[in-house]
Amino acid sequence: MTEVVVIPMEHGLLLAAILFLIGLLGVMVRRNILLILMSLEIMLSACGLAFIVVGAHWGQADGQIMFMLILAIAAAEVSVGLGMLLQVHIRIGTLDIDLASRMRG
Amino acid sequence: MLELALFYLAAGISLVSTILAVTRVNATHALIYLIISLLASAIIFYLVGAPFAAVLEVVIYAGAIMVLFVFVIMMLNLSPAGEAIEHRWLQPRMWIIPALFCTLLLAEITYMLSRGDNLLMGHMVGPKAVGLELFGPYVLAVEIASMLLLAGLVGAFHLGRRYLTELREETS
Numbered sequence: 001m002t003e004v005v006v007i008p009m010e011h012g013l014l015l016a017a018i019l020f021l022i023g024l025l026g027v028m029v030r031r032n033i034l035l036i037l038m039s040l041e042i043m044l045s046a047c048g049l050a051f052i053v054v055g056a057h058w059g060q061a062d063g064q065i066m067f068m069l070i071l072a073i074a075a076a077e078v079s080v081g082l083g084m085l086l087q088v089h090i091r092i093g094t095l096d097i098d099l100a101s102r103m104r105g
Numbered sequence: 106m107l108e109l110a111l112f113y114l115a116a117g118i119s120l121v122s123t124i125l126a127v128t129r130v131n132a133t134h135a136l137i138y139l140i141i142s143l144l145a146s147a148i149i150f151y152l153v154g155a156p157f158a159a160v161l162e163v164v165i166y167a168g169a170i171m172v173l174f175v176f177v178i179m180m181l182n183l184s185p186a187g188e189a190i191e192h193r194w195l196q197p198r199m200w201i202i203p204a205l206f207c208t209l210l211l212a213e214i215t216y217m218l219s220r221g222d223n224l225l226m227g228h229m230v231g232p233k234a235v236g237l238e239l240f241g242p243y244v245l246a247v248e249i250a251s252m253l254l255l256a257g258l259v260g261a262f263h264l265g266r267r268y269l270t271e272l273r274e275e276t277s
Binding site: 015 | 108109112113116119120123124126127129132135136139142143146149150152153154155157158161162165166169170173174177178180181228230234235237238239243246250253254256257258260261263264265275
């Protein structure tokens with residue numbers, strides 16, 4: 001077992017791009033704030049996947065470090081986003097983002 | 106070639122479960138599919154030679170961040186009516202596809218772990234190399250990330266505290 005099978009980088013990047021597109025479509029199509037936040041998580045995770053795949057292709061640790069920074073960004077973003085979701089829920093009484101389209105609606 | 110098959114299986118599970126997560130009507134079901142998608146991503150990380158990132162993906166993404174979503178879903182329907190809705194949503198047949206995906210991923214990781222070091226995929230970058238790099242040239246990025254997390258903590262505390270006080274005023 002000396003042969004080393006390398007996963008093609010292009011396929012990994014293609015997977016990351018498709019996941020990012022699914023997340024983007026989710027952000028644009030869904031009107032539930034919770035689902036929009038989940039789609040944002042999908043997009044961030046796809047970015048992390050792209051970094052990992054590229055970093056692994058050249059055998060460098062930088063890709064994993066960028067993934068960790070993306071992880072920190074995702075944690076901060078989701079905590080603030082969920083706090084704002086709770087505010088929207090108490091003020092408007094629903095999670096439909098179309099009803100929150102006006103500043104003083 | 107089996108390694109490539111493992112990669113494409115995990116990629117397929119990730120794609121299908123992500124599409125299902127975005128298209129679900131119910132937030133709880135979407136959350137389950139999103140967790141499976143993240144677990145499949147962790148398998149891919151392990152396969153391409155980033156075991157530390159795979160562990161972080163499971164612990165932080167599929168663990169901590171998704172638990173935040175679960176907490177918020179729990180906070181949003183606190184009434185008995187919400188419980189009835191949950192009971193109607195969480196029927197056993199909803200668990201078939203997630204359980205199938207999870208079993209496939211479990212079989213993959215069991216196979217990979219039983220193979221041990223024989224499953225060398227290209228360049229393996231272990232936790233030691235990542236840690237040396239992280240606290241060497243990237244130490245400023247670590248500081249920036251810590252400040253970002255502090256800002257997130259303060260913001261979440263501020264917004265969530267106002268939510269709880271207003272909820273208490275509303276009920277009393």
